[in-house]
Amino acid sequence: MHWASLNWTELNYLLSTGKIECEAPDTKDSWDWVVLTGDVWKKHGQAVADATPYLPGSFERPPRNAAEKILSGYKAWEWLMYFIGLGPALLLDILPDKYCRHCCKGISVIRCFHQRKLPATQMRQAHLHALEYVSEFEALYYQQKEERLHFVRQSVHVMVHLAPEAIRVGPQPYVAQWTMERTIGNLGEEIKQHSDPYANLSQRGLRRCQFNMLKALIPGLTGDDTRNPLLPRGCEDLGDGYVLLRARDEWPTLVVDDAASAIRKLLNAKSADGDIKLKRWARLRLPNGQIARSAWKERNKPLKAVRMARNVKVTIDGPSEIAEVEFYCRSPQGRALALGSLYPRPDADLLHKSYNTVWSCTAPRGYVAIWAKNIQSVVAMEPHIYRAENS
Known part of the structure; x- marks a missing residue:
């Protein structure tokens, strides 16, 4: 490519x-x-x-x-x-x-x-x-x-x-060149015998081919393992490739007003009113390998020190939508959810004019609770100033 x-x-x-x-x-x-x-x-x-x-x-x-x-x-x-x-x-x-x-x-x-x-x-x-x-x-x-x-x-x-x-x-x-270049780089990193690098490189390539063959013949070698030693300490594996990652509240935090109502609505609580207490989580690892973060921790850093990852693509009812995550948490029943705000649907004129390449939305408002496993990927949402007179 x-x-x-x-x-x-x-x-x-x-x-x-x-x-x-x-x-x-x-x-x-x-x-x-x-x-x-x-x-x-x-x-x-x-x-x-x-x-x-x-x-x-x-x-x-x-x-x-x-x-x-x-x-x-x-x-x-x-x-x-x-x-x-x-x-x-x-x-x-x-x-x-x-x-x-x-x-x-x-x-x-x-x-x-x-x-x-x-x-x-x-x-x-x-x-x-x-x-x-x-x-x-x-x-x-x-x-x-x-x-x-x-x-x-x-x-x-x-x-x-x-x-x-x-x-x-x-x-x-x-079929892009990215894959080949990445493979060349990975094999080069594995060279240990610098006195005879080419022979060492050929052996590393042979070993990788053998390992890939075993993985193809025995899919269980790459199956999900809840005891995966690569998971960081203190995380919680949710299954299906989703993992809650710290930071996490040491003690339950009081959630009030609209935020509490949004969580109660998702949980089908008898009353949508009243405060609730829960432990907030800062990050969620997705099945695609991305790590979705939250405004709870990102807002504590200066803008220049952040690579913002709190905006995510979600499916709730119907087409995919974009949400800004405030924090992640566990429900009393143990299911993981995210509290955030939904961006309005993108400007239809700009979307049509740009052949669906510019999704320009106004700032999100209000709160909505989303099941963590409804999050598909992390997306970028950059401030966009557009002068309509040029359209």
Whole structure:
């Protein structure tokens, strides 16, 4: 997938900053898509850096200030997080509408094929968007001008092949270069005989293949074990891959007003009124390996010291929703739950305009209690200021 994280993103960067090669008789004065220049580019780069506290630690390396660092060893993952992740929201106020919609269409295609599970209906829609994207790219940028032929790079054309290749070999994450690079790095870390590293490396690779074969033949070797020694001390295994992690209250804490009512409502208590006492937990490990945190502890840290992980995707009744978790706890019956606030549904106009790439919500209000096992994943929710007059 380095074509997306490096080649495609770099092409869009070169176009929007006007740094792509210009050949006569073409002139840059006719390029109305060049908007990331001067102070606009500096503010945009700072906005990328300012997003860091709102990106969970499970999102790995956050992108640095694009205006200062993009030519100083910007990593493939930084390109991906910057342009594919943050790009649609940050570019809404900058790019002219037709270019912004076109860019968001391409990003929606890339996001779709980055999924590990790819429903057939989504793949068909993404394939149609990919065909439209390539055709519109030529109409918007190339414009059948010979001197602009170098605009149409292989990273644009490859989009039309994503769906057929997904049918043939599966979704992109399973055939991407990330996996091979990670394997090379892990095997390199295992080298112990530096006097004969290549022989040692081949033996480590052979041993890993043998171990993977045993795991495939005997699935029980990788089964869930409630006595997993890798679980940290003081945690509580909830089963199904969910684990409550400390910090935890030493003594029960009084929960009052709307928060108490929300918990009583989830527990189907006879009365929705009255205070309750419980021990709060700070973190929850999810089956996908992410660790969801809570506002209870994150708010005690300065913003620059946080990689915010308290916003989660949940299923309650119907479509998935986004919630901000206040804390986790155990019910009197022993089931784990989370107390939080639901974000309102995203702005429908922005969602449509951006091909479902910009989920812009107002701040959450009120309290709602959610069963811990209804939490699917940790998501990033960055403050978003959008001037509607540019829509």
